[in-house]
Amino acid sequence: MSKYLAAMLFGAQPWALLLLGAVGCARRPDHPPSAPSAAVAPALGAAALDTQKGAPGLPPVPPAHGKLDLRIVHPVPEDLLPARDSTFIFGSTGTGDARVTVNGHPVRVWPNGTWLGWIPLERDSVIRFRVEARQGREVQTITLNVHRSPAGQSRVRKGNAWIDTLALSPVGSAWWPREEYLPLRAKAAAGSTVRLLLPGGVAVPLLPQPEVQEVPAAVRAFDRDTNNLKVPLRTDRYVGLIRGRGFGQLGPLLGGVDAPDAFAVARSAIGFWPTGLMHDTLQPLLEAVKGRDTVRVAWPLRLALLDTLPAVVELHDDPAAAGPRDGVTVGRALPGGTYFWFFPAGTRAVARARLNAEVRLQLSAGADAWVPVSETRALPLGIPPPTAVVGSTTLTPLRDRVSLRIPVGVRVPYRIVERDRGLALILYGAAGDVDWIRYGRADTLVRRLSWAQTTVDEVTLDVSLSAPVWGYRARWDRNDLILEIRRPPALDRHNPFRGLIIAVDPGHPPGGANGPTGLREAEANLAVALRVRALLEAAGARVVMTRTADLPVELWARGQMATDSNAALLLSIHNNALPDGINPFTNNGTSVFYNHPRSQLLAAAIQRALVARLGLRDLGVARGDLALVRPTWMLSVLSEGLFMMIPDQEAALRSAEGRERYARGVVAGTREFLDAQVRP
Ligand SMILES: [Zn+2]
Incomplete structure (x- = not known):
């Protein structure tokens, strides 16, 4: 994952990867790295398994003696x-x-x-x-x-007093409930007296926030050296609260997305106010006094108070965009945070607040989600907040899945939570009126269905299964929610690859990392993925490639291809990069990512097999919020076998032998996982 990929994966700032990515590699001491089981050998051919006899490791870097060309x-x-x-x-x-x-x-x-x-x-x-x-x-x-990056370059200073103009939060435009506090954060010289001066002469104090430990997100996520967590505690952070006061002119809550522009203008207008000068603008000022020195800066924020009727919105992803879309709006627990909810088009909820281009939806009394304002469509004011009444539920066993039909009455937000052997469906803004739960004819997969009013306005439907979850998905059929749960594939005991549909995804383009000789990650990934395909097909699997040419394919389209082809497994092939500021000599190695808990054992098996063949540092498996491990209809993992920027690893990715070792690691790990499914 390069920083460019990170932007692609999250549809956000490049640094989002650092915030959302692979925090804490989950080493599994109970699964020490081991050689692949002997049972794998017959299917792939004994010679196929290990081209290297003796010590694992990368092929030697071929020497070059050309002209100097820096x-x-x-x-x-x-x-x-x-x-x-x-x-x-x-x-x-x-x-x-x-x-x-x-x-x-x-x-x-x-x-x-x-x-x-x-x-x-x-x-x-x-x-x-x-x-x-x-x-x-x-x-x-x-x-x-x-x-x-401009940290420390944005201070407005007078004598000993200073304020960091880029560390004010929030800035831009905010629409906030009249009765709710809006938290304020600022950075100013330690030991200052800090106040927000509002138009009209009211002052809001900001208090020192004691002992802030500020470790860069990239270090938290990617640096293995825990000494780098020992940063000095900061005493120059201030926090405050504002409630019931608005200032500046703002349009309606769900109006156009002019906020980022206005924000940019406001920020560029930040200036220095001479002490003692009365201001009659509509903009608040932040004042920091330290000893005899006083500094004031404009706080570029406009704040509108909301006390009108509830604003009901309907979600439609990217309605202005031409061409295909995935029909899903992503919900986050905080503005700019990691993906958490996936709301299908047509979902309704109440908009309760807004910060710049993100709207806060109130899902229930106890749950809020932030979504892009551009994906909300306002319904006429006066429509009551949606309340679902969950009615009698029926289960239909089908050949490869079971289908649950849940009448809800209105498309309220929901979330599906994986359990060890089962799923929980949480419906927000809902009341249960489930007279009947009908199972249909006897089924081996579903053990039990039950429902509970878990809070005053949340209904949870529990599906208990006889086997670990393999895949699931949900969709609206009018105002009935259809939850499909996939049966584990019927695996051939002697060769679990036989007839199994496997999606293989060569990561990038667009995006991707580059090696020191200019090898593009997309090219390396494709070469490895084509070898994975050949090995899987030789073993009897049916392989679906998300791309076979060096042409860009959108991330969501790749996941959709895997789902549409009914693949049982999705294997995404990548090679890694580090964010700036992390030591590449001590932090490179092999890792495999998953997102949903049920894919963790597959990730661990592939990780063991890759480490055994590539001989690099074992960075462990990690849970990550990456597009290609997010699909729910199959098990999915994303391997980061080698690092593009490390010269001998890039050289291995240029060589047939290095590609072969990577591909064989992926296939042998997958086989090991499937064997464990057949013979638990
Ligand atoms: Zn990548």
Whole structure:
């Protein structure tokens, strides 16, 4: 996953990956890395399993002795590095005989002329890299300017007093319930007296927030060195509350999305107010007093208070977009947060607040979700909030699934929660009136159905199964919710691959990481995935590829292809990258991601098989919010076998042997998992 992929995966800022991604690799000490079981060998052919006899590991890097040709792949000129005190830089020279220095620091050069360095940064906002490659008497240099993310560059200061203008929260436009507090956050010199001065002369105090531990999200997610968590505690953070006061002019709650522009204008207008000057603008000012020094800045916020009738909205994803869409609106527990709810088009709920382009829906008395305002359609004011009445439910056993029909009356939000052997369906804004639960003819998969009014306006329907969940999905049929639960596939005891439909997804384009010689991740992923296909087909599986050409395919379309083809498994093939600021020498290795708990054992089996064949550091399996592990109709995992930026790993991805080892690891791990299903 490159930072570019991260943006693609989350439809958000690149740094969203760092916030939402693989926090905490779940090592499983009860499953030590092991060789694949002997049972795998006959299906793939004994020679097929391990091309390497003896120690595992990557093939040697082929030496290059060409002309000196210095190139830098990362960073690119004028890049913005969210790095703290050091960053990585890499590229190639065309010859393994070159010596390379970056700002005078020698960096390692591999036999094929690739180089990778981990370089300390100056404290300036503009960083200059001088890369010098030398072979014999020949010298080439490239000078590169990049920028550092603006933390610390945005302080307005007077004497000892300062305020960080980029650390004010919230900014832009807010629509907030009149009776609810809006939390305020600011960063100012430690030991200051901080107040928000509102138009009309009211002052709201902000109090010091004691001992804030501010570890960069990238470090939390991707750095294995726990020493980097020991950051100094901050004492320059302030918090406050505002309630029942609005200021500035704002349009209606569900009006057009002009907020980000207005926000940009407001931010650019931030200025310094001389002490003592009375302001008669509609904009609030933040004041920090430290000793004899006072500093004031405009707080670029407009706040409208909501005390009207409830605003009922209907959700429709991206109604302005042309072409196909997935018909799902994503709900988040906080603005810009990770994906949590998936609301099908037509879902109705009450909009209760808004911050810039995100609306807060009240799902029930105890649950809120943030959705994009662009995916909401306002219903006429005066329509009561939707309340579902859950009626008698019927179960229909089918050949490959069971289908549950739940009459709800109105398309309220819902969420499906996986249990060990079963599912729970939570309906928000709902009251239970379930006279009957009819099971239909006797079925081996569904053990028991039960319902409960879990809160005053939430109904939970519990489906208890005789086997672990393999897949499920839900859709609206008029105002009935149809929940389909998939039966585990019937596996051949001797060769579980026989006849099994498996979707193989070569990650990217668009996006993807680059290696030091310029190998694109999309190209490497496709080469490995085509070998995975060949091995699976040789073993009797039916393989569906999400792409076979070097052409872009949207993320959601890839998942949809797997679902439409009724695949039992979805295997997404990637190679990894790190965010800026993380040491690549100590944090590279093999990892496999899953999203839904039921896919964790498959991820662990593939991880063991990959580590055994590639011989890299075992970064463990991790739960991640990635598009290709989110589909619910099958088991799905995403492997990050090697790191594009590490020269010998990139070289392995260029070689037939390295691709073969990666592909065989994926196939052997999958086989190991399936064998365990056949012979539990
Ligand atoms: Zn990737």
